[in-house]
Amino acid sequence: MNSEEPKATVNFIQEIINQDKKTNKHQGRVHLRFPPEPNGYLHIGHAKSICLNFGLAAQNNGLCNLRFDDTNPNKEDVEYIDSIINDVRWLGFDWGDRLFYASDYFEKMYDYAVSLIKAGKAYVCDLSPDEIRKYRGSFNETGRESPYRNRSVEENLDLFKRMRAGEFADGSRVLRAKIDMSSPNLNMRDPVLYRILKATHHRTGDKWCIYPMYDYAHPLEDYYEKITHSVCTLEFEDHRPLYNWVLNVLNLPDPPQQIEFARLNLTNTVMSKRKLRRLVEEGYVAGWDDPRMPTIAGLRRRGYTPESIRNFCDRIGVSKSNSLVDVRFLEHCIREDLNLKAPRVMGVLYPLKLVIDNYPGDMVEEMESENNPEDPTAGTRKIPFSRIIYIEREDFHEDPPKKYFRLAPGREVRLKNAYIIKCEGFVRDERTGEVKEVHCSYDPESKSGKAGAKRKVKGTLHWVSADHALKAEARLYDHLLLDQNEGAEEQEEEKDFINQLNPNSLKVLTDCLVEPSLAGAAPGSRYQFMRKGYFCVDPDSASDKLVFNRIVSLRDSWAKILKEN
RNA sequence: UGAGGGAUCGUCUAGUGGUAGGACACCAGACUCUGGAUCUGGGAGCGGUGGUUCGAGCCCACCUCCCUCAGCCA
Secondary structure, eight states: OOTTSOOOOOOHHHHHHHHHHHTTGGGGOOEEEEOOOSSSOOBHHHHHHHHHHHHHHHHTTOEEEEEEOOOOTTTOOHHHHHHHHHHHHHHTOOOTTOEEEGGGGHHHHHHHHHHHHHTTSEEEEOOOHHHHHHHHOOSSSOOOOOTTTTOOHHHHHHHHHHHHHTOSOTTSOEEEEOOOTTOSSGGGSSOEEEEEOOOOBTTTBTSOSEEEOHHHHHHHHHHHTTOSEEEEEGGGGGGHHHHHHHHHHTTOSSOOEEEEEOOOOBTTSOOOHHHHHHHHHTTSSSSTTOTTSOBHHHHHHHTOOHHHHHHHHHHHOOOSSOOOBOHHHHHHHHHHHHHHHOOEEOEESSEEEEEETTSOTTOOEEEEEESOTTOGGGOEEEEEEOSEEEEEGGGBOSSOOTTOOSBOTTOEEEETTSOEEEEEEEEEOTTTOOEEEEEEEEEGGGOTTSGGGGOOOSOEEOEEETTTOEEEEEEEEOOSBSSSOSSTTTTSOTHHHHHTBOTTSEEEEEEEEEOGGGTTOOTTOEEEETTTEEEEEOTTOBTTBEEEEEEEEOOOHHHHHHHHO
């Protein structure tokens, strides 16, 4: 951590905290929480929330809990709990011994519900789900009171107890708050507090058959954990009066404050759990950790560093206006991070054979190469060089376009860390007409480091020695969606986003060649393939077959020139 | 047509009555044994109309547009 770093601008939540500290609200404590429901994998949008909550806690000498909001056994699973814990930890955050579950509070919540009934603030309602909806009214039409609204406290207590005892079928009864059926805020029209769900809960098993609703459970969870600032996303804004109602009617001291911020949207991808699930279940991607997925697991496998994700989240800011962040900003963050950290290596994605005719056939030289020009402490390594090498197919052009600096008949280029070579000719495949091999001569005086090396040539190419190179597979990823925006057409049926899937989001190259120093590279290790991009060794990699994921390409000004023409 | 929110360069975000700033993206140039990185420069913005004020992105009024809400999901 660099203390010289320009201080992140104070966001509106930090301003609220500053204000609260000034007035000694919550005795100056700052306590937040990240409360995921264990019903799916975390994605980059969650990362924003995680960084916000844990970050605010850290900045303010406060605490941040990890809490599973597991109040709906029908949708949740331990599989997700494990992955969420793993992901938050991987991002670099620590909740100490404060890992909590809403389900641990069920008994206390039940007791509070009983006191709500006793206070005449809640009642058991026998209306069907459909009837409840009809009674609720609409935007323009006030709601009607349930015929069960004025049951006696005794009857409500009895019925609620029997709900818990399992006497009634799913959906037959609910516990409702008694608030105001004519409220302009639909959330306040006697919202459901408890429903009957005869489902096995992943933590409490069959102990319960009634489960609290989010609006009732969440303020209590926050209260139990002495949360001071309960940060959530914008769609809960309308629920804040209800959040406050629960805390208020129960007369709970030092209540937490709910604060809403805008969730993250990213261009060229999808973020909703529903859509991500579709991609996985319908086989558009290989799984939740497919490197094209915006999930934490996907980004991790792709090769993103936790630092780059945290940095991204810190830099996009926090506000209440809906936003759509350009995915290129995320890509900038990983390039920036890896530029400083990733060792440089040479890897040829589309190999083209090149013979240096005047180089002795039995000679092998060890060429010295910097591991990272951005990091002098990274050291150097030796790379074998010989008469037959492979270069990138696109680095030779028999009829070079304008501004093309690379190899072409009669032209000279430098081989990185080796010699200047001159193209003397090429051989075509008789059948396909494709260039099969290129013939060159080299200038022995031009070896890197020698006096004769000072000669300037336009281009520098990466290469690998044919006899020494390792075979490798490279998986090149591109954006999942062609279209910029998932937000704009959101209303359209989901087919819409399937139509926008990028057919070229994955390209698998099985005949790549990489320098021998990569032998045994461990899964997860990251490299810059010079002039090509940043790559990460995939878990599929084996000793006899290296597999690399392209994290992100290098910025490519030649590609831009090409695009213009 | 109810309620709650929101509108500042293409994008994200500062600015809290006193010269609209940064980042990404884009464009141009320098440098380069990575067409990378780095460096320099550039274009680009206050939704609209009135009002208050010496002075308004900021305060007031009206308007426009966008988002969220009618789950026994969270």
